[in-house]
Amino acid sequence: MKKSALINSELSYLVSTLGHTDEVTICDAGLPIADEVQRIDLALTHGVPAFLDTVKVYLSEAQIEGVILAEEFKQVSPELHDAFLSVIEQERETSGKAISISYISHEDFKTKTLDSRAVVRTGECTPYANVIFQAGVVF
Template identity: 75%
Template sequence: MKKSTLINAELSYLVATLGHTDEITICDAGLPIPQHVQRIDLALTHGVPSFLDTVKVILSESQIEAVLMATEFEKVSPKHHQALLAVLDQECLTTGKSIQIGYLSHEEFKQRTAQSRAVVRTGEYTPYANIIFQTGVVF
């Protein structure tokens, strides 16, 4: 049995096969997912698993160098946005590497998900709780 934090087989395989600058999206329960992009659906019920818990697990297993979010996230769900920024700040302290943070409109965000290797759907019901991770390298 796998010993590390991430035990979901699909997510574990995805993380293990990511290369530098590959992108993955972690989204709320409502984000549309492009047909051609792999869907990893974790949603069980309202709020389970949460967006932030899923983000933390992905961060525990992969090096991230940049993130993209919708500008609406900060405006519509400021508490959740601040909690996410705190998680990203902690990741920078833990790894000693910076994470570039970028924003685009929600419509542009939805279009950008088409470039993702996979979209991980959570049970999150907080509006605009979506993020695109761009992978970095550990060296």
Template identity: 70%
Template sequence: MKKNQLLNSELSYLVATLGHTDEITVCDAGLPIPETTQRIDLALTHGVPGFIETTRTLLAEMQIEGVIIAEEFREVSPILHAALLDLLESEEQQSGKTVSRTYVSHEEFKVRSGESRAIVRTGECTPYANVIFQAGVVF
């Protein structure tokens, strides 16, 4: 059995097979997911698992170099947006690397998320609680 935090086999496999600059989207329960993009559906019920809980677990396994966030997230859901920024700051401190932040419109975000290797659907029901992680390298 795995010793690390991430136990979901699909998500663990995805992280293990990422290359530099590959992208993974973590989304709320409502983001549309194109049929052409792999869906890893973790949602059980409203709020379970949550966006921050899922993001924290993913970041424990994945090296990132950038994120893409919808502008609406910071405007409509500032508390959860601030919690995401706190996680990113912790990631920067732990890795010693800067994580770039790019903001786009929600419409642009939806198009861009369809280009991800996979979209991880959480049970989060906070509006615009979505992020695209760009894989970095550990060296």
């Protein structure tokens, strides 16, 4: 459910049409995206836009209740993983809502993206910088 303004029309439309528990993936530049899933491609060049910047803008607009990450993210890219968790903790505090965090293998993560309403591709080139957000409700 929308919380504030977002400039990208495709992403804004997606957020405004989400229902409770719908899933949206935000990914790095290398994650494979199935043809059956809507692709919102924001990538301009290496690192632009960054994964965390995209996550922050998405969270300014969407209410979430769950986060799914690849287990490999915390092991291979611990600095970005920890920065991401800080953003999620801030979202918990700001929204006053619980947000679950779960981990699955990267292979299972790629398969799970097929359940997403859309996959948002960033220019991020940090390994495993991918997240599946589960939509919550604002009430």
